[in-house]
Amino acid sequence: MRKQLLFVTYENEDFDEGLSYAVDLARAMKEDLTILMAHKKSLARRLEDIMSAVTFAESGEHETARKIFSDKMDAVSRTKLNQFLEQCQNEGIVTRVYTVALDAISAIKDFLKEKNTVDMVLLSPSVTDNGSITSSDLQKLVRTASRPIVTMARQIYAA
Numbered sequence: 001m002r003k004q005l006l007f008v009t010y011e012n013e014d015f016d017e018g019l020s021y022a023v024d025l026a027r028a029m030k031e032d033l034t035i036l037m038a039h040k041k042s043l044a045r046r047l048e049d050i051m052s053a054v055t056f057a058e059s060g061e062h063e064t065a066r067k068i069f070s071d072k073m074d075a076v077s078r079t080k081l082n083q084f085l086e087q088c089q090n091e092g093i094v095t096r097v098y099t100v101a102l103d104a105i106s107a108i109k110d111f112l113k114e115k116n117t118v119d120m121v122l123l124s125p126s127v128t129d130n131g132s133i134t135s136s137d138l139q140k141l142v143r144t145a146s147r148p149i150v151t152m153a154r155q156i157y158a159a
Helices: 019-030 043-058 062-069 075-090 104-114 134-146
Strands: 004-010 031-036 095-099 118-124 149-151
Touching: 004 019, 004 104, 019 118, 019 149, 031 043, 031 104, 043 095, 075 095, 104 134, 134 149
Parallel strands: 004 031, 004 118, 031 095, 118 149
Antiparallel strands: none
């Protein structure tokens, strides 16, 4: 099995931010690309959402309860992902997508325990910006991952 780059992003955001860089890097290094889509919400926050949804459902507000659980990837994002995967396949880049119900740090740690073919971890801008990942969590990850961790920042465009 070939080495692979692990691109980590959030499922319910602009998952494709930084993805073109990850594809270019995988092509240049002649490696496969694995996309790990994590949940932004912590387990405690998701539990709060479940309890809220139950409360709304019990009071007869079923539509509100459904909306609380509908933070899954929408149809537009799913279509965009499928088009992207098709493009990668046409370019000869083997691409795998995993969706996990964990936060980014836990998901990365678990994934690296299972897969020893990961050569490098790329954190998308949505993972590294806005305090989504703390510097202490990032330092712990760098120390324990035994692989290079690359962080990406959003591009700022001048008008």
